[in-house]
Amino acid sequence: MYNFVRVASVWLVISCVIAFSVPTFVHRHEFTQAAADFAKNPSTENARNLNIEREKLRRVLIRTQFAAWAALFAGGLAVYGGPSPPFMAPSGENGRSYDLNRPKGPEHLMI
16 A cells, blocks of 8 residues: 555656646637737737636646646556556565465474
């Protein structure tokens, strides 16, 4: 359990850094039209329309970055965060690997 939490927390940080630091480009025709209208005629109505479209674009960008983060996080856990293979997982007492030929206790030292 501890290993999974550690791996998940590392993937959480790595995926956040990658998803939110990589620039995201989203082309929306409505934003481009509002920016062009404001450039031609900088009136208060065009400024209001540009601000509305800018907010819509910002929400789309945040959703896109969140989707990228979720995909990176899930992919990282799927590839590196699953259960360990049987030859790596501790299965005996005190985290040791189980060996049938290993003596069980101090009685093997008695003569």
